[in-house]
Amino acid sequence: xxxxxYTITDEIGIHARPAGLLVKEAKKFKSLVTVTLGEKTxxxxxMALMGxxxxxxxxxxxxxxxEDEDVSAATIETFLKENL
Amino acid sequence: MEKFEGKSIxxxxxxxxxxxxxxxxxxxxxxxxxxxxxxxxxxxxxxxxIKAQEQIHGLYEQxxxxxxxxxxxxxxxHEMLLDDDDFIxxxxxxxxxxxxxxxxxxxxxxxxxxxxxxxxxxxDYMHGRAADILDISGRVVxxxxxxxxxxNFEYPVIVVADDLVPSETVQMDKEKLLGFALQSGSTxxxxxxxxxxxxxxxxxxxxxxxxxSGRTAIIDGFGGAFYIDPDLETIDKFKKVQEREAEKRxxxxxxxxxxxxxxxxxxxxxYANIASVGDLAAVLANDAKGIGLFRSEFLYxxxxxxxxxxxxxxxYKQVAETMSGKKVIIRTLxxxxxxxxxxxxxxxxxxxxxxxxxxxxxxxxxxxxxxQLRALFRASAFGNIAVxxxxxISVDEVRKIKLIVKEVKDELDSHNIKYGNVEQGIMxxxxxxxxxxxxxxxxxxxxxxxxxxxxxxxxxxxxxxxKIDALCDTHHPAVLRMIQTxxxxxxxxxxxxxxxxxxxxxxxxxxxxxxxGVDELSVSPSFVLPxxxxxxxxx
Numbered sequence: 001x002x003x004x005x006y007t008i009t010d011e012i013g014i015h016a017r018p019a020g021l022l023v024k025e026a027k028k029f030k031s032l033v034t035v036t037l038g039e040k041t042x043x044x045x046x047m048a049l050m051g052x053x054x055x056x057x058x059x060x061x062x063x064x065x066x067e068d069e070d071v072s073a074a075t076i077e078t079f080l081k082e083n084l
Numbered sequence: 085m086e087k088f089e090g091k092s093i094x095x096x097x098x099x100x101x102x103x104x105x106x107x108x109x110x111x112x113x114x115x116x117x118x119x120x121x122x123x124x125x126x127x128x129x130x131x132x133x134i135k136a137q138e139q140i141h142g143l144y145e146q147x148x149x150x151x152x153x154x155x156x157x158x159x160x161x162h163e164m165l166l167d168d169d170d171f172i173x174x175x176x177x178x179x180x181x182x183x184x185x186x187x188x189x190x191x192x193x194x195x196x197x198x199x200x201x202x203x204x205x206x207x208d209y210m211h212g213r214a215a216d217i218l219d220i221s222g223r224v225v226x227x228x229x230x231x232x233x234x235x236n237f238e239y240p241v242i243v244v245a246d247d248l249v250p251s252e253t254v255q256m257d258k259e260k261l262l263g264f265a266l267q268s269g270s271t272x273x274x275x276x277x278x279x280x281x282x283x284x285x286x287x288x289x290x291x292x293x294x295x296x297s298g299r300t301a302i303i304d305g306f307g308g309a310f311y312i313d314p315d316l317e318t319i320d321k322f323k324k325v326q327e328r329e330a331e332k333r334x335x336x337x338x339x340x341x342x343x344x345x346x347x348x349x350x351x352x353x354x355y356a357n358i359a360s361v362g363d364l365a366a367v368l369a370n371d372a373k374g375i376g377l378f379r380s381e382f383l384y385x386x387x388x389x390x391x392x393x394x395x396x397x398x399x400y401k402q403v404a405e406t407m408s409g410k411k412v413i414i415r416t417l418x419x420x421x422x423x424x425x426x427x428x429x430x431x432x433x434x435x436x437x438x439x440x441x442x443x444x445x446x447x448x449x450x451x452x453x454x455x456q457l458r459a460l461f462r463a464s465a466f467g468n469i470a471v472x473x474x475x476x477i478s479v480d481e482v483r484k485i486k487l488i489v490k491e492v493k494d495e496l497d498s499h500n501i502k503y504g505n506v507e508q509g510i511m512x513x514x515x516x517x518x519x520x521x522x523x524x525x526x527x528x529x530x531x532x533x534x535x536x537x538x539x540x541x542x543x544x545x546x547x548x549x550x551k552i553d554a555l556c557d558t559h560h561p562a563v564l565r566m567i568q569t570x571x572x573x574x575x576x577x578x579x580x581x582x583x584x585x586x587x588x589x590x591x592x593x594x595x596x597x598x599x600x601g602v603d604e605l606s607v608s609p610s611f612v613l614p615x616x617x618x619x620x621x622x623x
Contacts, residue, residue, distance in 0.1 A: 012209045013209070015209060015213075016161040016164070016165065016213055016216070017157065017160070017161055017164070020161065020164030020165070020167075020168075021164075023164075023168075023169075042170075043169065043170065045168045045169040045170035045171070046164055046165060046167075046168045046170075047165060047168045047170045047171050047197055047217070048168075048170045050201065050210065050213060051197070051200050051201065051204075053204040053205070053210065
């Protein structure tokens, strides 16, 4: 299992388009991706991610679990840095 | 073949394919299904979801071409949301565990997700997405129910609907509208007025059915009847009616270019009413000598936010330039009552016809009013623009308006922006304005009588209430006496008076109006030539 934290820098937080694209990235791999903010943990789906209500400055914890977790986690982290 | 009796909104015959236009959400019913039906129901949902996605993709491509990538992005987001595992799993789960129909599962899920978003604290962005979720779940439900939510159609159709709000009708592509058949729209509603403006056969008061979608139908606007699955004989009969009507119109075209003058030489100003820049073609085709009523509120109804000064300026300028020196009378914002734009945030009222509307909003929200006035005055440098103000009840209101107009002119002067000589008029549509029309006449350059509201207020008959349509008697002596009073008071004070309400297009009254001294008639473009014919036959 791979875990990393990421702090949102986007002005409006996790919004629809990057959330959708993030899910597309995650689906390229077999590993299961979950995201935690505070007490809420959700599977990587666009609506669920948006529903976390993550704002600029919120720190999310990303959890990747599966056979290709290393490359999946790296891809997601890069995506987050570039888009959120 | 089945025949339904209704009430005619606009004369004319149309023959074509039915498109059932419905608001899906109100039609969703919870239905329990058997264990054996679950698989099939999930498949139904999946098929509808994919169809909905295709529709959205179509909208995306359209938007990309028409308005560009930024504005099209919203449809890309909608597409993504419809692909969302969480959303799909929840719906499938509800179908499985609660054993209910797909429509219900999709509607409930949409509601729940949307509520989650709208309850997120301090996030306008997420609140906006709540509406998107409702939009996509509503689209899936529409596909499941087999009703269309697209106001734009791929081929010409007869639109069948319970009722339509003005914001829906204005979005429809007029080129592809053969007719309206409504269940509960009033003959005096704005949809009805629009049908008349657009020259589209329309009837109301028929019991409609979603099952008609895709079937052939006839609207008989003369007889007030609707036929579904008409036989060949009936189709033939109505095709002949259409041909006769076309011949009549041809005859009228011979009147193009002729003066609106009685035999004894009295000239009447025969102008046209328009609701948008798109109606200009009809004005020119029917040879109106000016525009007597440009309903500027459609600029507001068509948009999602207050139209900017420049956007308004462009529209007014285009109309003024197209009419090349002919009079263009623009009515300032007449919103409220049955014409609502969400962003105005007008709370629901007990009695909106007598509520916060028209000039009352403008005098309260002077910023909105001034934006429009600036656009109007700037545009007046490009043609012959006149302005008129709706819903006046007192001299005090007119004086307030004049002060604001002066401020606007001073501002333009200080920036060296040119404007023309703009005639200032008022709508006479309240009994109060009629009774003090002698006093009002001293303040303005002209009167334009709005007979729709004047009739409603004079007779105390709500024109939206179909039950009392019969009482909405525009020929009532009280209404006609009101008009006479206004005309007399105008002339005594040296100004002119016209009629821009629906009554102005009542061919049975044209002669009477001319005799009463009415100086101007402003009517739907399609009525210009029939009225010219009558005027030219008056001694």
